[in-house]
Amino acid sequence: MDKIKNNKLYRHSCEGRNLSKKYPLFQKIPAKAGIMEKLIGMTFLLGGLLLIFSSCSGPSHKDHGPLAEIEKHSNAAIDYTVSSAPFTYGIEKVAVTNSENDTLFFTPNRTNHILSFPCNNCHTQPLSKMASNDPSGKKAHWNFQLNHATEEALTCLTCHSSNDVEYLRLNNNKKVGFNKSQKVCAQCHSTQYNDWVGGAHGKKLGGWAPPRVSNTCVNCHNPHSPGFETRWPSRLNTIKIQELDPK
Amino acid sequence: MFFKRRKKEEEMAPQKTEGCGSDSCGCKQPDGFDQVIKKPLDRRSALKGLTAGLLAGTGFLNSSCSATAGDADKELASLKWNEYFKGNYQLMTAEEKNDTVNRLEKMYELNNGGKINLSDTGAVKDVLYGYAFNISKCQGYMDCVNACVEENNQDRDSQMQYIRIHEFKKGQMNFEMADDNFYHEVPAAGHFYMGTQCFHCENPPCVDVCPVKATWKEKDGIVVIDYDWCIGCRYCQAACPYDGRRFNWSTPHVPENELNKDQHYLGNRPRKKGVMEKCTFCIQRSRNGENPACVEACPTGARIFGNLLDPDSTIRWVIENKKVFRLKEDLGTEPKFWYFMD
Numbered sequence: 001m002d003k004i005k006n007n008k009l010y011r012h013s014c015e016g017r018n019l020s021k022k023y024p025l026f027q028k029i030p031a032k033a034g035i036m037e038k039l040i041g042m043t044f045l046l047g048g049l050l051l052i053f054s055s056c057s058g059p060s061h062k063d064h065g066p067l068a069e070i071e072k073h074s075n076a077a078i079d080y081t082v083s084s085a086p087f088t089y090g091i092e093k094v095a096v097t098n099s100e101n102d103t104l105f106f107t108p109n110r111t112n113h114i115l116s117f118p119c120n121n122c123h124t125q126p127l128s129k130m131a132s133n134d135p136s137g138k139k140a141h142w143n144f145q146l147n148h149a150t151e152e153a154l155t156c157l158t159c160h161s162s163n164d165v166e167y168l169r170l171n172n173n174k175k176v177g178f179n180k181s182q183k184v185c186a187q188c189h190s191t192q193y194n195d196w197v198g199g200a201h202g203k204k205l206g207g208w209a210p211p212r213v214s215n216t217c218v219n220c221h222n223p224h225s226p227g228f229e230t231r232w233p234s235r236l237n238t239i240k241i242q243e244l245d246p247k
Numbered sequence: 248m249f250f251k252r253r254k255k256e257e258e259m260a261p262q263k264t265e266g267c268g269s270d271s272c273g274c275k276q277p278d279g280f281d282q283v284i285k286k287p288l289d290r291r292s293a294l295k296g297l298t299a300g301l302l303a304g305t306g307f308l309n310s311s312c313s314a315t316a317g318d319a320d321k322e323l324a325s326l327k328w329n330e331y332f333k334g335n336y337q338l339m340t341a342e343e344k345n346d347t348v349n350r351l352e353k354m355y356e357l358n359n360g361g362k363i364n365l366s367d368t369g370a371v372k373d374v375l376y377g378y379a380f381n382i383s384k385c386q387g388y389m390d391c392v393n394a395c396v397e398e399n400n401q402d403r404d405s406q407m408q409y410i411r412i413h414e415f416k417k418g419q420m421n422f423e424m425a426d427d428n429f430y431h432e433v434p435a436a437g438h439f440y441m442g443t444q445c446f447h448c449e450n451p452p453c454v455d456v457c458p459v460k461a462t463w464k465e466k467d468g469i470v471v472i473d474y475d476w477c478i479g480c481r482y483c484q485a486a487c488p489y490d491g492r493r494f495n496w497s498t499p500h501v502p503e504n505e506l507n508k509d510q511h512y513l514g515n516r517p518r519k520k521g522v523m524e525k526c527t528f529c530i531q532r533s534r535n536g537e538n539p540a541c542v543e544a545c546p547t548g549a550r551i552f553g554n555l556l557d558p559d560s561t562i563r564w565v566i567e568n569k570k571v572f573r574l575k576e577d578l579g580t581e582p583k584f585w586y587f588m589d
Contacts, residue, residue, distance in 0.1 A: 065449045065581030066468070066555055069375055070563075073556045078373045082536030192589075199561025200381065200569050200587065203548035208376075209536035212561065220548065228547070233389040236430040239406040244428065 084207025091205065093213060094179045096197070104197065105212035108205070108219060111178050119165040127162045147225035149188075159184050159223070185217045323357045326350050336473040336512065337463060348512060355517075363508045365516060368534045370467035376528050376583065377468075377555040379565045380442055383589040384549035387412055387433035387440040394544030398529055399515040400507055402499035409493065409526040410444045410541060442550075444541075445470065445491035445526035446574070446582030453483035453492060462523070468555075468583055469528050471513040479521035488575050489582070492525045528552070555583065 092109035167175035186193035195201035205213040344367045355363045401407040413425035461476035484492040498520040510516040511531035529539035542550040553562035571585040
């Protein structure tokens with residue numbers, strides 16, 4: 001700021017009250033100058049003054065716009081009169097918690113939607129005893145095609161536990177329920193996980209008002225083949241096509 | 248019609264209210280009716296008004312005083328009469344808003360037989376709506392466009408759409424080069440997708456240019472249009488740098504069974520020929536806490552909507568933690584619509 005103040009231009013515009021003493025340019029108009037010359041001189045002076053005022057007190061972009069509105073507003077939690085609860089009424093919810101066990105938001109219940117859950121409907125014996133040695137027979141879970149990372153990085157037993165099929169497993173062999181499956185995904189996809197917890201990744205259900213309900217990873221991504229497939233767009237504006245190409 | 252509009256426009260200048268200024272007590276602010284009918288007139292404008300009134304009145308008289316017209320016709324004519332002389336929505340008292348909502352509901356019932364649920368819900372306190380769009384996630388499926396058309400009762404004949412999904416070749420983001428009418432399997436290799444709609448600018452140029460104050464920014468930041476006040480001059484469409492506004496060149500047509508009957512006065516209620524319309528962040532949904540239809544329909548989660556003033560909202564997290572940008576920021580329009588990437 002000091003640098004700007006010492007700048008000759010700045011002083012000229014904002015502090016130069018007694019212009020004629022400081023700058024001989026303003027004395028060049030002779031005392032007996034004609035009316036026209038005086039007028040021209042005055043016009044320049046007025047114009048200069050106008051410039052000074054507009055540049056010194058003009059509106060700034062800083063105090064305008066949504067970001068300024070956010071800054072002006074207190075950071076206190078808002079006491080809402082609306083809620084998104086009516087719009088997520090039919091969804092059974094599971095709380096997502098942080099390390100201090102505070103509820104952050106909710107995800108839809110998963111286990112109610114897995115067709116063959118609980119697993120012990122079939123898995124009554126340890127895996128080793130259930131495995132068939134007959135190569136001609138159809139394998140259990142034959143419909144699962146694992147299309148997720150490479151075989152070196154990921155196999156069935158990376159996420160599923162052979163000892164306790166009712167749970168998923170983490171890299172440290174700890175168990176995780178199917179309703180908290182995001183913890184398994186987060187081991188590799190930590191960036192996406194952080195975005196999801198914050199709200200940049202993953203679809204929000206119901207409403208924008210609290211309580212927040214977000215889809216969890218497996219609501220959108222098939223964990224065995226997580227990529228999205230190509231498909232046809234759900235509509236085409238034929239009128240616009242006609243307007244662009246009347247033939 | 249034109250005279251009426253002109254006269255009302257003159258009346259739009261801020262008025263000094265006599266009395267206490269409170270809605271609850273007995274003294275009433277002049278409404279649209281008082282502004283027009285009880286206005287002191289000079290000879291010239293009195294003649295003008297008389298001619299316009301005669302033209303309008305003939306139709307009214309024909310149905311309201313005719314011996315052959317039924318009760319329903321008479322009621323409809325009287326409703327139309329009152330609708331004709333209502334004021335600008337911004338100047339209406341709560342009572343007047345309620346009256347016009349009731350009239351419009353009744354008129355729909357008399358005209359179409361069914362019932363609509365029209366609301367005039369105001370802005371939620373401490374709310375400023377904002378929107379974020381993830382261009383890494385959008386795949387060009389167009390489900391948002393379908394949902395928007397169904398939710399907001401847009402004209403089916405002209406296939407009016409508020410949302411445009413632009414297909415860009417990777418390596419540039421030039422809207423002139425974008426394909427807005429793609430129809431092939433998406434996402435196409437080597438392309439990315441970006442949606443635009445009304446950005447609900449904090450400094451909306453469309454509002455500045457409206458000669459009759461038929462469009463304005465609400466307290467919660469939503470830029471709305473009073474469809475009964477719009478004269479269809481399309482200045483706003485020309486002023487919008489983002490192609491956010493649409494015009495009804497013909498009477499909009501929505502099949503009765505497809506009409507969304509949950510409506511808002513400033514939102515998706517049926518429009519007429521010759522008025523502007525645009526995205527309202529689904530005002531009929533968002534003011535109840537619900538997500539706009541496009542957010543609900545998007546299968547990729549690319550669309551994020553919420554309250555900018557809430558430090559715990561997801562939209563705030565996106566703005567504060569992702570690298571976001573807005574379109575044509577140098578214009579100073581301050582759109583409340585951010586783009587970001589993973």
